[in-house]
Amino acid sequence: MRKKCKYLRIRVTDKCNLKCKWCHNEGGVNTHSSEELSPAQIEKAVRFLTEFGFKKIKLVGGEPTVRNDLEEIVRHLKRIPTIDLSMISNGTLLTQKEISNLYNAGLKRINLSINTVRPNIFFEHQFGKSNLLETTLDSIKLLIDIGMDKPKVNFIYLGPENENDLLMLIDLLKEYHIKLTILNILPGFGADTNYPFISTACLIDKVISLGCNDVTVEEDENSFSALQFTLKNGVVIEVGHHLLGQEFVYKSCYDCSVRATCMETVYSQRLTPNGFLQPCLLRSDNLFDLRPFIFGEVDQDSYTNKVVSFLTDL
Numbered sequence: 001m002r003k004k005c006k007y008l009r010i011r012v013t014d015k016c017n018l019k020c021k022w023c024h025n026e027g028g029v030n031t032h033s034s035e036e037l038s039p040a041q042i043e044k045a046v047r048f049l050t051e052f053g054f055k056k057i058k059l060v061g062g063e064p065t066v067r068n069d070l071e072e073i074v075r076h077l078k079r080i081p082t083i084d085l086s087m088i089s090n091g092t093l094l095t096q097k098e099i100s101n102l103y104n105a106g107l108k109r110i111n112l113s114i115n116t117v118r119p120n121i122f123f124e125h126q127f128g129k130s131n132l133l134e135t136t137l138d139s140i141k142l143l144i145d146i147g148m149d150k151p152k153v154n155f156i157y158l159g160p161e162n163e164n165d166l167l168m169l170i171d172l173l174k175e176y177h178i179k180l181t182i183l184n185i186l187p188g189f190g191a192d193t194n195y196p197f198i199s200t201a202c203l204i205d206k207v208i209s210l211g212c213n214d215v216t217v218e219e220d221e222n223s224f225s226a227l228q229f230t231l232k233n234g235v236v237i238e239v240g241h242h243l244l245g246q247e248f249v250y251k252s253c254y255d256c257s258v259r260a261t262c263m264e265t266v267y268s269q270r271l272t273p274n275g276f277l278q279p280c281l282l283r284s285d286n287l288f289d290l291r292p293f294i295f296g297e298v299d300q301d302s303y304t305n306k307v308v309s310f311l312t313d314l
Helices: 039-052 070-077 096-105 119-126 130-146 160-173 200-209 251-255 300-313
Strands: 007-011 056-060 084-089 110-113 153-157 180-184 212-218 226-231 236-239 269-271 276-278
Touching (some): 039 269, 096 130, 110 130, 119 130, 160 180
Parallel strands (some): 007 056, 007 269, 084 110
Antiparallel strands (some): 212 226, 226 236
């Protein structure tokens, strides 16, 4: 890899309470609950992977909050002093009680995926009841009030189809001084695969057209850098300014069978719910099985070289 990525996304479950049309589900399949790693097993896997430089850890799904033991997962991971732990959620289950439990367990940052503030559009695009959207929007203030770091909000830009939703979301976020990250849809994923791919350059042009006072670059030594645009109303919008796959491309990408359609390979690794390392969203033939180590069938020393070889050969 051109730059060693220290970013690990832990897919704690493949399950979700929504069915967003554009969702890639982190490349997941429907892993049965009985196959999901326990909190202690997740801690063991992550503690092992920190030996290879992973520091930035994000809990993802599916939707992480559908796991009843999410608080326990957080408590276990907070025992690892070297990691920066955060989570991304659709916010629909983030009640005041849930937020309080996660905060007390040690989680200090939750980013939210919000693609509309209109209940009818929420139902149409994400197949969720309007009261779920209300919970998501309410969670913004709850997260701030309890003392968590201010959440970032992720928004999938689909082009003219949801431009009004973008403008309404910006208007909402200016009240809280929250950063908005605009993402382009990954082609070939989700229930509706007919959405056009919108390039990073087009995203940047769209943000500039909204009127900017300042542009800076936010560097992240554990992940990838991004452009930050400060709008005239004070809202900060973030756009990844590297083409997907450009900064953390694997050696194996160059002769990959799905290279023509893949627009990802930004994140170095994902840990699947059932204990595999997954480097690619579009492929399932290049997973690495961590289960022998997680389940105690082999010791750490004997498995270290295999993990090194896997990461080096990508």
